[in-house]
Amino acid sequence: MEQVFTVGFLVAVLAAAIAAGSAILFACLGELLAERSGVLNLGVEGMMLIGALAGVAATLGTGNPWLGAGAAILAGAGMASIHALLAVGLKANQVVSGLALTLFGGGLSAFLGQRYVGLPLPASFGREPVPLLADLPLFGPILFRQDPLVYLSYALVPALWFFVYKTRAGLRLRALGERPEAADAMGIDVDRLRASYVVVGGALAGLGGAAISLGTNPGWTEGMTAGRGWIAVALVIFAGWNPARAALGAWLFGGVEAGQFRLQGAGVDISPFFLGMLPYLFTIVVLVLATRPGARHRLGAPAALGLPYQREERG
């Protein structure tokens, strides 16, 4: 046992944690945008699955994983536009619409994905060490010998942080989630902007799916996201709707995932069923805690999260 925890082992686990965490991170950042605008999207898992499948299908067709990632983004955005139509346009219950999309995405991807199961990809995102940075001690192998999508996720975190907190568009985004009527009175088109953020969020979820099917686990298997979408939903709350904290949370869960395989490889006996259950358990616990009376305020949840906006009309 002592030999298991060498520096080399830890570096390998951390590198794998970051790789595995990037899928969760993309989805989590997307959900963060949607929730900041006041729309809860529980369809993330379904959007990731559809994205993962679209990524595989497009890569098989074109041989280019970048086109695959593009297809994943479009597929995720397409799924999310259903949510935008139902939950924003038609003011349907956001929870119901989101859950329905997760079920739909799971079923549809399993159905359409039958013929892709087990097919080897002609190309996928491989590790591409960053010159110079990859040679740094410790940090090099952990952070800079990853695939390109992981580097993209690095860039996205500070970019979104700046967007949310330091730009006028970010201010409008936060206002949508806090007080849509105030935004409306200030001449902001609440529904159109909310719908856009839901779609962008879905695009990121789709990309998250591709980060799995074209990156960490190339190829298609049914239900391959294995609850990562749900982790993303819970992480947004856990992170207090802050992109930087979302990154830490995503890598932590990537670590749980990566550690699981390494520990099993090293002969430590943890039931895979127990580990497979963790994402759902975590999501349930976080959602239960987050919906307790008063908790929303303490956690800093957008005040109008989950509430469709309608101009006050009597009738």
Place this chain on the structure above:
Amino acid sequence: MRSVSKHFGPTVANDAVDFAASWGEVHALIGENGAGKSTLMSILAGLYRPDAGTLGVAGEPVRFRSPRDAIRHGVGMVYQHFMLVEPFTVAENVLLGARDRGVVLDTRSVEADLSRLGERYGLAVDPRAPVWHLGVGERQRVEVLRLLLLGARILVFDEPTAVLTPQEARSLIATLRALAAEGFCVVFISHKLDEVLAVADRITVMRRGRVAATTTPAETDRRALARMMVGRELAAFVEHPAEEPHETVPAGNVALRVRGLRARGDNGLEALAGVDLEVRAGETLGIAGVAGNGQRELAETIVGLRPTAGGSVHIGGRDLTDKGCSAVARTGVAHIPEDRLATGLVGSLDVSENAILRDYRRPPLARGPFLVGRAVAAFTDRLIHGHDVKTPSRWAKVRTLSGGNQQKLLLARELAGDPAVIVAVHPTRGVDIGATEAIHGSLRAQRCRGAATLLIGEDLDELLALCDRIAVLYEGRVVGELPARGADLERLGLLMAGIQEATASGATAADRPPVVLRG
């Protein structure tokens, strides 16, 4: 605005209304609740689209499809419920609507603009303070500053003084006059006739969706305005409420005793910080205070809807602290909540179902697990006739009744069992003058019968007219109490602003500068 009409379902809110206001004037728009004032102004501000009619600004015809269009044409509205994002700072709230301010948040230039404008119009406010830190008066100033910075030349205020202390109201009125003097067009909606007569250059009176008259303060008086508003004479307006005699009922035993009561608000912060109160049978205690100083939490804690964080509630000598609302209700406590459709009535149920919500478990309304239809109908009819609730039938959905009739139904239900204690929160909010009169009458009758009433109000005139004593709540504490008869409005105002050394005489208090509220 020319022959503007607006319908909400079957209700006609505006019926071919003509309205004009000029540059450089303060134009008051008055009328009963439901007369269509707010609707008309919401159309002007682009929030609603008119079904018919045309709008013109500065001589040019305009069509507003959203508030954005209205602001672009220089029309801005200060709503009764402020349109501010509370976690944002003042500067951020201003930036929210601003154009041409770049991509990156540039709070510094806005802060400078805010200070400049604030000085010019007497609207001082700290641009870096988060809005939730600010008092109501300051928030209102933020709204005005924001509209000015957005380039609004026509400013509409929806009942701007209803939420202010008398001192703040005076300061706001000075600002309105200053704006008009600079050529702005100021329209303000009000129901306070004295204020309207004092401030306005012209007054337009609306009644039932139409313009009843347009006049000037010089040509009219309180009585004439009241008559135009309701179309008939009203007792409440002929006599000044504060001068109305209080019949003295011998004070009975203490019916409601609250000791050291603490509770948290919805945001988890302390809302009640040790409240002591006593109300005797046959006595009405008024609770005054600027909204958000613990009034709602006080009522909810007493009736058992909100857990206490310390202290006790005794009703009729029994300890009912945290015993739950059904235990409190069984003890004979009537509750008229702040938001009648949220916690008082069920809008989607019909009149008779709402009527029995309190007593449906007991005979004669229930026999075992079954409701007795005939008894329910008789009970409902008794409430409807007893309190003059205007409803098409027992089966009308409560949501379709007017606010006044909803409130009368609620009152009828809660007072049906001759409660020993009544906890009423804003009982006449959003209710027309006729229903207000009726509700006041019911509450007076209950007092004479010997009920102990805790009346939480926002309208000082109402509290002065109905109460024996008035306690002022500020930041979750009772900061002062005075007898209602001959109460000093100045002193009440200062207490509401949290200034306790207000024992000075009214004359010196009046000379003080307007009070700045800080949360």
